[in-house]
Each structure stands twice: as structure tokens, then as C-alpha cells.
Amino acid sequence: MAQSLIGGLIASGYNKQNIIATDPTEAQRNSVTQNFGIHCLADNAEAIQRSDIVVLAVKPQVLESVCHSIADAVQAKKPLIISVAAGIRSDDINRWLGSNTAIVRTMPNTPALIQTGATGLFANTFVSNEQQSQAEHILRAAGITVWVDEEAKLDAVTALSGSGPAYYFMFMEAMEQTAQTLGLDEKTAHLLTLQTALGAAKMALESHQDCATLRKNVTSPNGTTERAIQSFENAGLHQIVENAMKAAQTRAQELADELGGKA
Structure with a gap:
């Protein structure tokens, strides 16, 4: 995720001399410097001293220890903190870093790795309007933001866009497998499935109509699509999706309690 943001910022014209990365592994530091032409340090505190904005792009399981290790540097510099660690609430991050810290918590998704992500953002009360814009x-370097x-x-x-790519992959997987049972070879089934998904998403993005209207527009009365839609409805597709997303939301809440509950 960090490399996706770095690459997206540079591609959008951001001055790479204003970007500093850190990593504990020498090989990774050398790789980042070679790939992006930016400074990559081993010392988090040194990087924070030189920065107005700090992006915490680490695994949720290690975020607490990282925050404790940089707390003094953060309190001395008072930078904007942006967290891309899934599931960790801003109050917990603020507690680990000290107090009165400007924190923007984000929920990106995996397509951010190819700059087509969707990221939700939340700012705590210490974040200024200028910092929100920053x-x-x-995060727009990795896709859209809300x-x-x-x-x-x-x-x-998290339940929608965070986990959502996997839902689409699963649906596409089912379409591919079924297409093969209907007589198409694997390559053809794969290509048609992906292009159909791409085309539908592009139509939805470029249209001023909602998804329900778009669906109705391509569903001719007594046609093949209507028959398939009726099958989905009879199987309770809407309820299946609702149950799945509520399960994802519940698990997100559980993870936040598990990962951030310690004092």
C-alpha cells in the first residue's frame, strides 16, 4: 500500500524529493530507493522529524508497537498522522501516540495497488481543514476517496469496498466455471467474464443512472436476462449479499476491539 501511494503521488506530479519512506530491512530500503528515487531510512523518528505528514502503512497487528516507538517523535513534531492499517480506531492510535494527535484513519482496498482503489476516510477532531485536504x-493517488x-x-x-473486490472475484469465478459447464473453453470463459465485468463497471461509472435502472435497461421482457434475474431473485440474492456484508461489518468491529482494546 505504501508503494502504491508513493507511485501514485509521483505519477501525479508530486515532487519525489518531498517523500521519505522508512523500512527496517536494508534490501527493501534499497529497492524503494531504486524504484522510486526517494530517500528511504531505517529510523522512523528521523523521518518524522523531517515530515509534516506521516503515513502509517503497517500491518494492524504491529501498529501498536510502531506507535509506541514513535510517540516521542510525534509529540515533538505534531505531524498529521494518516493510518492505512485496517481496523484500528483513531482513539486507540491517539492513545498509543500520546494525546491531541491529528489523525486521519483510512480504509482503502486492494485495487489501490493499481491506482483504482476506493478509500473511506475519517478525521478526528484534531485534524484541520488543510490537513483534511492533504x-x-x-489517498487520491491510489483512486477515489470518500x-x-x-x-x-x-x-x-470495510464491508462494501474494503472486502468488496473479493465478492466480485467470487461472482466472476462462478460465472467462469458455469460458462465452462455450458461448453465454453477455459480461456474464452475467462476473457468474456473479465470483459463483461469491466464493461458493466465502466457503464455504471459513466452513466448518470443508478444500478437498478441500468439493470432494468438491459433486461428485456421475457428474454434471457430476465429469466436469469428471476432465478437470482428466487434464490434470495439480495438477502445473501446483505447477510454477507453484515457479517463483514461485524468482523470489522470485532477486529477493532481485538487489536485496539489493550491500554
Whole structure:
């Protein structure tokens, strides 16, 4: 995720001399410097001393220890903190870093790795309007951004766009497998499935109509599509999706409690 943001910022014209990365592994530092032409340090505190914005792009399981290790540097510099660690609430990050820290918590998804992501953002009360704009600019390097006014809504974002790519992959997987049972070879089934998904998404993005209207527009009365849609409805597709997303939301809440509950 960090490399995706770095690459996206540079591609959008951001001055690479203003970007500093850190990594504990020498080989990784050398790789980042070679690939992006930016400074990559081993010392987090040194990087923070030189920065107005700090992006915490680490695994959720290690975020607490990372925050404790940089707390003094953060309190001395008071940078904007942007967290891309899934599931960790801003109050927990603030507690680990000290107090009165400007924190923007984000929920990106995996397509951010190819700059087509969707990221939900939440700012705590210490974040200024200017810092909100800065955070939005950085995350837009990986795709679109949306703000939520309550942090709990990030759990819904997690259930929708955070976990959503896997839902589509699973649906496409089922389409591919079924196409093969209907007589298509594997390559043809794969290509048609991917292009159909791409085309549908592109139509939805470029249209001023909602998804329900678009679906109705391509469903001719008594046609093949209508028959398939009726089958989905009879199987309770809407309820299946609702149950799945509620399960994802519940698990996001559980993870936040598990990962951030310690004092």
C-alpha cells in the first residue's frame, strides 16, 4: 500500500524529493530507493522529524508497537498522522501516540495497488481543514476517496469496498466455471467474464443512472436476462449479499476491539 501511494503521488506530479519512506530491512530500503528515487531510512523518528505528514502503512497487528516507538517523535513534531492499517480506531492510535494527535484513519482496498482503489476516510477532531485536504490528496493517488462523518461508518466501508473486490472475484469465478459447464473453453470463459465485468463497471461509472435502472435497461421482457434475474431473485440474492456484508461489518468491529482494546 505504501508503494502504491508513493507511485501514485509521483505519477501525479508530486515532487519525489518531498517523500521519505522508512523500512527496517536494508534490501527493501534499497529497492524503494531504486524504484522510486526517494530517500528511504531505517529510523522512523528521523523521518518524522523531517515530515509534516506521516503515513502509517503497517500491518494492524504491529501498529501498536510502531506507535509506541514513535510517540516521542510525534509529540515533538505534531505531524498529521494518516493510518492505512485496517481496523484500528483513531482513539486507540491517539492513545498509543500520546494525546491531541491529528489523525486521519483510512480504509482503502486492494485495487489501490493499481491506482483504482476506493478509500473511506475519517478525521478526528484534531485534524484541520488543510490537513483534511492533504490527506485526501495523498489517498487520491491510489483512486477515489470518500469521507465519513462517524468513524463507525468505516466498518460499513470495510464491508462494501474494503472486502468488496473479493465478492466480485467470487461472482466472476462462478460465472467462469458455469460458462465452462455450458461448453465454453477455459480461456474464452475467462476473457468474456473479465470483459463483461469491466464493461458493466465502466457503464455504471459513466452513466448518470443508478444500478437498478441500468439493470432494468438491459433486461428485456421475457428474454434471457430476465429469466436469469428471476432465478437470482428466487434464490434470495439480495438477502445473501446483505447477510454477507453484515457479517463483514461485524468482523470489522470485532477486529477493532481485538487489536485496539489493550491500554
